[in-house]
Amino acid sequence: MTKTAWVFPGQGSQALGMGTDLLDIPAAQEKFAAAEAILGWSVTEICQNEEEKLSNTRYTQPCLYVVESILADLIREKGHQPDLVAGHSLGEYVALYVAGVFEWSTGLKLVKQRAEMMDSAAGGMMAALMNFDRDQLEQLIADTPDVVLANDNSPAQVVISGTPEAVQTVMSQAKAKRAIPLKVSGAFHSHLMADVANNFQKILDNVEFKPAKVPVLSNVEPVPTVDPQVLKQRLSQQMTGSVRWREISLQLPANTIEKVVEIGPGNVLTGLIKRTTTDLILENVRKAAELPN
Numbered sequence: 001m002t003k004t005a006w007v008f009p010g011q012g013s014q015a016l017g018m019g020t021d022l023l024d025i026p027a028a029q030e031k032f033a034a035a036e037a038i039l040g041w042s043v044t045e046i047c048q049n050e051e052e053k054l055s056n057t058r059y060t061q062p063c064l065y066v067v068e069s070i071l072a073d074l075i076r077e078k079g080h081q082p083d084l085v086a087g088h089s090l091g092e093y094v095a096l097y098v099a100g101v102f103e104w105s106t107g108l109k110l111v112k113q114r115a116e117m118m119d120s121a122a123g124g125m126m127a128a129l130m131n132f133d134r135d136q137l138e139q140l141i142a143d144t145p146d147v148v149l150a151n152d153n154s155p156a157q158v159v160i161s162g163t164p165e166a167v168q169t170v171m172s173q174a175k176a177k178r179a180i181p182l183k184v185s186g187a188f189h190s191h192l193m194a195d196v197a198n199n200f201q202k203i204l205d206n207v208e209f210k211p212a213k214v215p216v217l218s219n220v221e222p223v224p225t226v227d228p229q230v231l232k233q234r235l236s237q238q239m240t241g242s243v244r245w246r247e248i249s250l251q252l253p254a255n256t257i258e259k260v261v262e263i264g265p266g267n268v269l270t271g272l273i274k275r276t277t278t279d280l281i282l283e284n285v286r287k288a289a290e291l292p293n
Contacts, residue, residue, distance in 0.1 A: 008091030019067035061115035124187020131177035150189035249276035
């Protein structure tokens with residue numbers, strides 16, 4: 001048997017029309033209806049018709065959670081199971097659900113509250129840098145207050161986060177081929193999210209985490225574990241901590257993973273993994289037509 005990891009994308013992977021091809025599947029219809037009861041709004045309505053809302057954090061994160069988790073459940077219905085799971089930022093919640101750490105509705109309620117809290121955290125800035133001098137960038141970040149490495153995505157792509165002044169300073173001085181400001185409301189995955197993280201912690205404290213059925217690679221600590229307390233602790237650090245996706249990619253072959261399936265819209269994660277490590281079979285399940293037989 002080929003040892004397989006399932007990975008789940010986060011904010012930025014959303015696309016208008018995602019999930020609409022699932023509406024003919026009864027199990028998916030049930031999940032969409034259950035999601036509407038929890039959220040108070042329709043995931044399918046926003047995914048089909050409201051591009052502006054779909055790019056708003058408050059709606060993006062629950063929509064991604066619902067669509068990705070439905071796709072994962074449909075794959076499992078066909079008898080497939082992962083040997084390891086990981087998710088990029090928001091995607092970690094889908095990974096934890098698939099690993100059996102909490103119930104689907106519990107995960108959606110957490111994502112709803114996370115999204116609303118993050119959406120309210122205004123005033124920060126994030127920017128993606130491509131093809132940069134890593135040593136020079138790390139030194140520049142170390143020398144510039146109020147900016148951090150938020151997403152270490154691959155050897156050639158990172159995201160920085162902080163105050164607008166600090167982020168613009170690093171963008172202007174970094175030796176990078178491209179530097180692009182991101183359309184987000186706050187400085188996610190930085191110390192500027194501390195107040196939001198503290199409020200979210202109170203919610204997390206009341207949620208029971210069960211031992212994972214398969215190991216999970218967390219964003220802030222890419223070492224596989226099934227321990228529920230460790231997974232909760234790592235998740236609680238995620239809002240202010242860096243997404244260490246480059247290290248997660250390197251951990252896949254180190255844990256004898258041979259195949260990676262990215263479940264959700266787009267192909268961002270398989271693209272990042274391809275640039276970081278070689279000799280892995282990479283597959284995408286973005287829609288019903290790509291579900292395995």
